Amino acid sequence: MEKEGGFINRPPILDGSNYDYWKSRMTAFLKSLDSKTWKAVLKGWDHPVMVDK
Template sequence: YWKSRMIAFLKSIDSKTWKAVLKGWVHPVITDKDGNATTKLKPEEDWSKEEDELALGNSKALNALFNGVDKNMY
């Protein structure tokens, strides 16, 4: 019951929110001169529009889950 309601709620926010739950979210990293990913986190001000949108979807999902679950449950 709760699971199906939360899925419907997350999908109603937007597709990026639901995809953040399905796929997870990884902080963007800096790439080297050859285009290989490093372990250094990319500063938020350098994120691309797509990286920004994915992070926003993740934030919306986290907010919905934190506010939808009683604090005594986690």
């Protein structure tokens, strides 16, 4: 399997090995998107709520 690296517009390909390496890479990638993305990872994602008017 070929690994891709150095792209900022898509996450690195995960191959299931070397967890510590990939964890740091994914953390850096998510933080590079914006701060709200990383906060959603830490806090958890909430489903949008529809309000009837």
